[in-house]
Amino acid sequence: xxxxxxxxxxxxxxxxxxxxxxxxxxxxxxxxxxxxxxxxxxxxxxxxxxxxxxxxxxxxxxxxxxxxxxxxxxxxxxxxxxxxxxxxxxxxxxxxxxxxxxxxxxxxxxxxxxxxxxxxxxxxxxxxxxxxxxxxxxxxxxxxxxxxxxxxxxxxxxxxxxxxxxxxxxxxxxxxxxxxxxxxxxxxxxxxxxxxxxxxxxxxxxxxxxxxxxxxxxxxxxxxxxxxxxxxxxxxxxxxxxxxxxxxxxxxxxxxxxxxxxxxxxxxxxxxxxxxxxxxxxxxxxxxxxxxxxxx
Amino acid sequence: xxxxxxxxxxxxxxxxxxxxxxxxxxxxxxxxxxxxxxxxxxxxxxxxxxxxxxxxxxxxxxxxxxxxxxxxxxxxxxxxxxxxxxxxxxxxxxxxxxxxxxxxxxxxxxxxxxxxxxxxxxxxxxxxxxxxxxxxxxxxxxxxxxxxxxxxxxxxxxxxxxxxxxxxxxxxxxxxxxxxxxxxxxxxxxxxxxxxxxxxxxxxxxxxxxxxxxxxxxxxxxxxxxxxxxxxxxxxxxxxxxxxxxxxxxxxxxxxxxxxxxxxxxxxxxxxxxxxxxxxxxxxxxxxxxxxxxxxxxxxxxxxxxxxxxxxxxxxxxxxxxxxxxxxxxxxxxxxxxxxxxxxxxxxxxxxxxxxxxxxxxxxxxxxxxxxxxxxxxx
Numbered sequence: 189x190x191x192x193x194x195x196x197x198x199x200x201x202x203x204x205x206x207x208x209x210x211x212x213x214x215x216x217x218x219x220x221x222x223x224x225x226x227x228x229x230x231x232x233x234x235x236x237x238x239x240x241x242x243x244x245x246x247x248x249x250x251x252x253x254x255x256x257x258x259x260x261x262x263x264x265x266x267x268x269x270x271x272x273x274x275x276x277x278x279x280x281x282x283x284x285x286x287x288x289x290x291x292x293x294x295x296x297x298x299x300x301x302x303x304x305x306x307x308x309x310x311x312x313x314x315x316x317x318x319x320x321x322x323x324x325x326x327x328x329x330x331x332x333x334x335x336x337x338x339x340x341x342x343x344x345x346x347x348x349x350x351x352x353x354x355x356x357x358x359x360x361x362x363x364x365x366x367x368x369x370x371x372x373x374x375x376x377x378x379x380x381x382x383x384x385x386x387x388x389x390x391x392x393x394x395x396x397x398x399x400x401x402x403x404x405x406x407x408x409x410x411x412x413x414x415x416x417x418x419x420x421x422x423x424x425x426x427x428x429x430x431x432x433x434x435x436x437x438x439x440x441x442x443x444x445x446x447x448x449x450x451x452x453x454x455x456x457x458x459x460x461x462x463x464x465x466x467x468x469x470x471x472x473x474x475x476x477x478x479x480x481x482x483x484x
Numbered sequence: 485x486x487x488x489x490x491x492x493x494x495x496x497x498x499x500x501x502x503x504x505x506x507x508x509x510x511x512x513x514x515x516x517x518x519x520x521x522x523x524x525x526x527x528x529x530x531x532x533x534x535x536x537x538x539x540x541x542x543x544x545x546x547x548x549x550x551x552x553x554x555x556x557x558x559x560x561x562x563x564x565x566x567x568x569x570x571x572x573x574x575x576x577x578x579x580x581x582x583x584x585x586x587x588x589x590x591x592x593x594x595x596x597x598x599x600x601x602x603x604x605x606x607x608x609x610x611x612x613x614x615x616x617x618x619x620x621x622x623x624x625x626x627x628x629x630x631x632x633x634x635x636x637x638x639x640x641x642x643x644x645x646x647x648x649x650x651x652x653x654x655x656x657x658x659x660x661x662x663x664x665x666x667x668x669x670x671x672x673x674x675x676x677x678x679x680x681x682x683x684x685x686x687x688x689x690x691x692x693x694x695x696x697x698x699x700x701x702x703x704x705x706x707x708x709x710x711x712x713x714x715x716x717x718x719x720x721x722x723x724x725x726x727x728x729x730x731x732x733x734x735x736x737x738x739x740x741x742x743x744x745x746x747x748x749x750x751x752x753x754x755x756x757x758x759x760x761x762x763x764x765x766x767x768x769x770x771x772x773x774x775x776x777x778x779x780x781x782x783x784x785x786x787x788x789x790x791x792x793x794x795x796x797x798x799x800x801x802x803x804x805x806x807x808x809x810x811x812x813x814x815x816x817x818x819x820x821x822x823x824x825x826x827x828x829x830x831x832x833x834x835x836x837x838x839x840x841x842x843x844x845x846x847x848x849x850x851x852x853x854x855x856x857x858x859x860x861x862x863x
Contacts, residue, residue: 312740316732320588321676344740346776347732350561351588372801378562382801441630454635 189371189383190397193354194223201330202323204303204352206337206345211360211367214238214301215389217334218246221299222393225254229329230296232287233257234273236264236305237334243301246393256290264305275309279318284327295329298322302334303348312344319351361386366398518719518765520578521549522650527827532578532721532767533651535570538849540651542819542838543792544831547769549721550762551823552754554787556774556795557728558815563796564771565594566656566842568725571769573598573660575723576668577652583703583724583766585673585696587733594727595670599654600661602845655845671703675734690746692735693753700724701760709764722766729753730772730786739776747782754789791823796840809852813839817849 193203203220207213214237224231225247231254235243239261247255258273266274277283287296300306307315322328337345337357349355357370371383386398419426428436524531524545531546534553540546547553557564575582576598584591678695687694704710709722730738730750737744754770761768774795777783787793798815799805810816817838824830835851 311737313732313735313737316740317735320733341740341742341778343742343776343778347740350731350773350776351733374560378560378565380560380562380800450632453633 189373189381190356190369190385190387190395193356193371193373194220194395196224196227196330201353202319202351203330203332203354203356204349205332205334206349206355206357207334208336208338208359211358213334213356213358215393216356216358216367216369216395217299217301217332218243219389219393219395220332221255222247224297224299228254229294230254230290231256231299232290232296233299233301234260234278235301236260236275237302258286260305265309275306278306278310278315280321280325283318283322284325287327295327297330297332298328300331300333302336304334304336304339307340307344307348312347316347316351319348323351361388365389518721520574520580520650521721522546524548526831527825529825531650532580532723533574534567534769535572535574535652535654536567536847536849537651537653538847539567539794542794542833542849544822546650547767547792548823548825549765549767551791551825552758552761552768552770552789554790554793554821555769555771556793556820557771558796558798558800559775559802560798560800561728561771561773562800563798563815563840563842565727566847567796568727568769568771569594569598570654570847571723572725573601573654574652575721576660576665577601578721579668580721580723581707581709582668582670583673583700583722584670584727585675585699585725586727587675587692587731588728590674591670591672591727592674594725595665595672596659598660598665599656600658601664602653602655653845656842657844669707671699673699688748688752689756690735690749693729693749696726697753697756697760700757704760704764704766709766711763711765719765722764724761724766724768726768726770728773729770730777738779738782739773742778744779744782751782751785751789754786758789758791787820790821791825793821794819810839813841813850813852815840816852 205213205216205220221231221233233243233255235257240257240259243257244252244255260271260273260275263271264273264275265271266276273286277286283298287298303315319331319333322331333348333352335345335348352374354371354373357372359368359370361367366386366388368384368386371381371385373381373383375381385400387395388398389395518530521530521532522545523529526544529548531540531548533540533546534543543553555564555567572582572584572595582595584594586594673696675692675696678692678699689697704722705713707722709720728734730736732740736746736749738746738750750772757768757770760766770790772786774783795818796815797818799810799813800815804810817840819833819836819838822830822832837852838849839852840847840849
């Protein structure tokens with residue numbers, strides 16, 4: 189599933205990478221940015237956590253005209269006179285304006301590094317509202333956010349992940365350069381897919397999925413039942429040969445009248461008998477209610 | 485034998501499409517008879533069906549009019565949303581009015597996803613086809629070879645059943661026909677479309693909840709569900725579905741922080757909602773993402789403020805998924821509260837360990853360990 193997520197989230201999708209101090213998710217984030225750039229997409233990055241140089245390190249320099257980094261690392265709270273991007277600019281209006289300024293024909297992918305920074309300075313309901321508006325609006329094609337799960341209360345992490353279409357939780361793996369990823373993907377129909385994979389990230393920021401973790405597979409594959417033909421393997425014959433079928437169709441059924449008699453019976457004139465029923469007071473005898481005739 | 489059959493056939497053909505018999509039950513009771521409701525056998529309250537027959541049984545026959553059902557959502561909000569859709573679909577089938585409020589998804593989208601009712605129980609208000617008296621006899625007679633006497637009868641679909649039947653079954657693999665859905669009147673409240681007015685008065689409720697409560701009050705008053713107004717025309721029930729109250733998208737930080745600043749906003753709203761419902765012919769289903777709310781005391785007070793409360797715990801993604809005991813089910817269902825309306829003791833369900841399974845044509849709730857359905861056999 190990790191490979192599918194790398195190939196591109198669906199339009200209007202929100203992907204959250206949850207990491208902790210034991211295992212950083214930034215390299216996975218960079219590989220996602222790399223994959224998006226390779227797909228000829230425009231990528232806008234809101235850079236809060238690390239400096240621009242550190243983020244650009246490892247990304248191919250040839251494609252940087254499609255990569256727009258908004259440096260919020262220098263002055264995120266707007267203390268100086270001309271901040272590049274502040275945390276208070278994280279709302280629908282400003283972000284749409286930002287993305288539309290430098291956008292090309294296709295809507296852009298927005299990468300947020302990291303959501304934790306924003307959540308510390310803007311209230312969680314406001315952040316959730318902005319994320320939901322970005323998801324629904326057409327300015328941004330997909331949103332990828334990095335969230336440090338150990339920095340926030342469980343409710344906050346839960347609320348943000350509740351909005352997400354896919355969540356990748358990275359944890360340290362057994363070997364040195366490997367990490368385990370727990371993936372949860374919610375499709376539009378409401379179906380939830382879960383997976384756990386071991387991956388490692390190469391020098392050129394491509395991801396190699398190693399294998400499933402060593403726990404045995406709990407899920408059993410659905411056995412496709414063969415369609416059993418009940419008429420096979422019987423001691424008597426249920427099939428009809430052609431002559432038998434013709435004889436069956438020629439059989440005259442009882443109460444089958446000629447066409448004239450049928451039409452006469454179906455479309456009879458007003459002279460035939462009718463049943464006129466007018467319900468009487470005595471007729472309302474309800475079998476279930478024995479006291480129905482009491483005058484209470 | 486041919487003549488009487490024919491005359492009955494003609495008689496049926498002449499009647500209105502929705503009445504296949506002339507039988508009318510004599511009712512002497514003073515209860516207002518509204519389609520889709522029935523009085524409770526325990527305490528005489530007027531009950532409506534939630535759309536899920538096994539849930540009706542758990543709640544003591546159905547949901548009493550004027551009460552609130554709280555559904556604590558499962559982790560990915562799949563089954564709680566399904567029950568909300570069943571509730572709204574039941575309203576469409578019983579011709580009740582609907583009021584849907586949501587902050588995350590547009591209520592119109594929720595209404596598009598309603599499951600299709602299983603057709604032979606529902607009368608579809610289509611214009612009846614006239615019996616074909618003047619059509620080409622060749623075609624009409626060839627259509628039915630053996631049952632040709634029923635040729636000219638109109639296609640009646642158990643008309644009497646829909647008004648007296650309580651609780652329908654739905655097929656979740658199909659969505660409801662737009663014609664059926666549009667026959668029901670729906671009022672929608674989508675939070676992003678309601679711009680919050682600048683509140684000068686200090687209110688214990690958030691603007692979003694106040695706006696919702698005001699909108700609901702206005703609908704109840706305007707459409708005549710209020711019990712205080714004199715009964716002018718025939719009464720109907722308003723079904724209120726509120727999706728994911730308490731989530732961050734309503735502006736509430738109840739689900740975000742361990743010590744929320746807005747501690748009393750949702751509880752105040754629920755108090756106001758219940759007061760509104762008690763004085764009108766409405767019934768509400770509220771879903772709350774309780775897995776995000778860390779403060780258990782607050783969750784307890786939210787539960788106390790609603791009359792019925794159930795919690796869904798789905799096995800999707802939890803470690804219980806692999807437990808052999810749970811392999812036939814989709815999740816556990818906990819009943820946290822049953823109402824005691826106008827009586828001293830309430831009817832508690834017999835079984836405490838309940839599990840649910842969403843099958844294609846039924847949402848079944850069973851007692852764990854006994855794979856029998858909760859609904860006793862009708863007989």
